[in-house]
Amino acid sequence: MFANIQKTQNPPTQPLFIWDGECGFCKYWIIIWKSQTKGLTYTTFQEIASDFPDIPLKEFKKASRLIETDGSVFSGPDSAYRTFWYFPKPKKRWHRLYQKSGFFQSISDHGYNWIAKNRPLMMKLTLAFWGKDPLNRKPYWGICLFGVIAIVLGIRSIIG
Known part of the structure:
Protein backbone atom coordinates (compact mmCIF):
# COMPACT_ATOMS: atom_id res chain seq x y z
CA MET A 1 0.00 0.00 0.00
CA ASN A 118 -2.17 -5.68 -12.46
CA ARG A 119 -1.01 -3.03 -14.93
CA PRO A 120 -0.40 -5.44 -17.85
CA LEU A 121 -3.94 -6.80 -17.52
CA MET A 122 -5.36 -3.30 -17.18
CA MET A 123 -3.50 -2.23 -20.32
CA LYS A 124 -4.96 -5.17 -22.26
CA LEU A 125 -8.46 -4.31 -21.04
CA THR A 126 -7.96 -0.64 -21.87
CA LEU A 127 -6.89 -1.50 -25.42
CA ALA A 128 -9.74 -4.00 -25.80
CA PHE A 129 -12.37 -1.56 -24.55
CA TRP A 130 -11.10 1.72 -26.05
CA GLY A 131 -8.52 0.95 -28.75
CA LYS A 132 -4.88 1.89 -29.22
CA ASP A 133 -5.23 5.64 -29.70
CA PRO A 134 -5.99 7.39 -26.40
CA LEU A 135 -6.97 10.60 -28.20
CA ASN A 136 -9.37 8.78 -30.52
CA ARG A 137 -10.94 6.17 -28.26
CA LYS A 138 -13.58 3.85 -29.69
CA PRO A 139 -16.33 2.37 -27.54
CA TYR A 140 -15.26 -1.23 -28.06
CA TRP A 141 -16.57 -1.95 -24.56
CA GLY A 142 -20.07 -1.78 -26.06
CA ILE A 143 -19.20 -4.56 -28.49
CA CYS A 144 -17.68 -6.61 -25.65
CA LEU A 145 -20.75 -6.06 -23.48
CA PHE A 146 -23.05 -7.04 -26.35
CA GLY A 147 -20.96 -10.20 -26.88
CA VAL A 148 -21.17 -11.18 -23.20
CA ILE A 149 -24.93 -10.63 -23.17
CA ALA A 150 -25.33 -12.67 -26.35
CA ILE A 151 -23.28 -15.53 -24.87
CA VAL A 152 -25.27 -15.49 -21.61
CA LEU A 153 -28.59 -15.47 -23.47
CA GLY A 154 -27.37 -18.23 -25.78
CA ILE A 155 -26.32 -20.44 -22.86
CA ARG A 156 -29.58 -19.69 -21.09
CA SER A 157 -31.64 -20.74 -24.12
CA ILE A 158 -29.64 -23.97 -24.46
CA ILE A 159 -30.02 -24.83 -20.77
CA GLY A 160 -33.56 -24.15 -20.48
Missing part, protein backbone atom coordinates in the same frame (compact mmCIF):
# COMPACT_ATOMS: atom_id res chain seq x y z
CA PHE A 2 1.22 3.48 -0.79
CA ALA A 3 1.80 6.09 1.91
CA ASN A 4 -0.23 9.28 2.05
CA ILE A 5 2.22 12.16 2.18
CA GLN A 6 0.69 15.43 3.32
CA LYS A 7 3.27 18.05 2.29
CA THR A 8 6.58 18.52 0.58
CA GLN A 9 9.13 21.14 1.54
CA ASN A 10 9.86 21.85 -2.15
CA PRO A 11 6.58 22.96 -3.73
CA PRO A 12 6.55 23.37 -7.51
CA THR A 13 5.80 26.70 -9.17
CA GLN A 14 2.92 25.07 -11.07
CA PRO A 15 0.69 22.14 -9.98
CA LEU A 16 2.48 18.92 -10.89
CA PHE A 17 1.19 15.41 -11.55
CA ILE A 18 3.94 12.79 -11.17
CA TRP A 19 3.54 9.32 -12.62
CA ASP A 20 5.53 6.18 -13.57
CA GLY A 21 7.06 6.77 -16.99
CA GLU A 22 7.73 3.04 -17.46
CA CYS A 23 4.04 2.13 -17.23
CA GLY A 24 2.22 1.85 -20.57
CA PHE A 25 -1.18 1.83 -18.87
CA CYS A 26 -0.26 5.03 -17.02
CA LYS A 27 1.01 6.67 -20.21
CA TYR A 28 -2.24 5.89 -22.05
CA TRP A 29 -4.34 7.61 -19.38
CA ILE A 30 -1.91 10.51 -18.93
CA ILE A 31 -2.29 11.31 -22.63
CA ILE A 32 -6.06 11.52 -22.10
CA TRP A 33 -5.76 13.65 -18.96
CA LYS A 34 -3.26 16.01 -20.60
CA SER A 35 -5.74 16.60 -23.40
CA GLN A 36 -8.52 17.43 -20.93
CA THR A 37 -6.78 19.52 -18.25
CA LYS A 38 -5.40 23.04 -18.11
CA GLY A 39 -2.78 24.48 -15.75
CA LEU A 40 -1.38 21.13 -14.68
CA THR A 41 2.11 19.90 -15.56
CA TYR A 42 2.73 16.18 -16.01
CA THR A 43 6.09 14.51 -15.50
CA THR A 44 7.46 11.12 -14.55
CA PHE A 45 8.97 10.31 -11.20
CA GLN A 46 12.04 9.09 -13.09
CA GLU A 47 12.60 12.67 -14.25
CA ILE A 48 11.77 14.59 -11.09
CA ALA A 49 11.95 12.47 -7.93
CA SER A 50 15.34 13.95 -7.01
CA ASP A 51 13.67 17.41 -6.75
CA PHE A 52 11.60 16.07 -3.84
CA PRO A 53 14.09 14.50 -1.40
CA ASP A 54 11.46 14.47 1.36
CA ILE A 55 9.33 12.00 -0.66
CA PRO A 56 10.97 8.55 -0.71
CA LEU A 57 11.64 7.11 -4.17
CA LYS A 58 9.85 3.89 -3.14
CA GLU A 59 6.69 5.95 -2.61
CA PHE A 60 6.91 7.43 -6.12
CA LYS A 61 7.19 3.86 -7.40
CA LYS A 62 4.04 2.82 -5.53
CA ALA A 63 1.63 5.58 -6.57
CA SER A 64 1.13 8.71 -8.61
CA ARG A 65 1.36 12.06 -6.82
CA LEU A 66 -0.19 15.44 -7.50
CA ILE A 67 1.71 18.26 -5.82
CA GLU A 68 0.12 21.70 -5.50
CA THR A 69 2.02 24.99 -5.34
CA ASP A 70 1.47 25.19 -1.56
CA GLY A 71 3.31 21.86 -1.15
CA SER A 72 0.18 19.77 -0.58
CA VAL A 73 0.65 16.22 -1.88
CA PHE A 74 -2.21 14.03 -3.08
CA SER A 75 -1.44 10.35 -3.52
CA GLY A 76 -2.75 7.39 -5.49
CA PRO A 77 -6.44 7.63 -6.38
CA ASP A 78 -6.73 11.04 -4.74
CA SER A 79 -4.05 12.35 -7.12
CA ALA A 80 -6.25 11.16 -10.00
CA TYR A 81 -9.38 12.70 -8.45
CA ARG A 82 -7.50 15.95 -7.89
CA THR A 83 -6.70 16.20 -11.62
CA PHE A 84 -10.43 16.70 -12.21
CA TRP A 85 -10.04 20.16 -10.60
CA TYR A 86 -8.05 21.12 -13.70
CA PHE A 87 -10.74 20.23 -16.22
CA PRO A 88 -12.35 23.17 -18.06
CA LYS A 89 -15.47 22.39 -15.99
CA PRO A 90 -13.88 21.28 -12.70
CA LYS A 91 -15.30 18.16 -11.08
CA LYS A 92 -14.36 18.64 -7.44
CA ARG A 93 -16.83 16.14 -5.96
CA TRP A 94 -14.58 13.08 -6.40
CA HIS A 95 -11.67 14.57 -4.46
CA ARG A 96 -14.03 15.88 -1.78
CA LEU A 97 -15.75 12.49 -1.48
CA TYR A 98 -12.35 10.82 -1.12
CA GLN A 99 -11.40 13.31 1.60
CA LYS A 100 -14.67 12.98 3.55
CA SER A 101 -15.77 9.35 3.16
CA GLY A 102 -13.63 6.68 4.78
CA PHE A 103 -15.59 4.02 2.87
CA PHE A 104 -14.99 5.68 -0.51
CA GLN A 105 -11.34 6.26 0.40
CA SER A 106 -10.88 2.59 1.34
CA ILE A 107 -12.56 1.33 -1.84
CA SER A 108 -10.52 3.77 -3.96
CA ASP A 109 -7.21 2.87 -2.28
CA HIS A 110 -7.76 -0.89 -2.60
CA GLY A 111 -8.95 -0.53 -6.19
CA TYR A 112 -5.94 1.64 -7.03
CA ASN A 113 -3.55 -0.89 -5.47
CA TRP A 114 -5.19 -3.76 -7.36
CA ILE A 115 -4.89 -1.87 -10.64
CA ALA A 116 -1.25 -0.95 -9.87
CA LYS A 117 -0.40 -4.61 -9.26
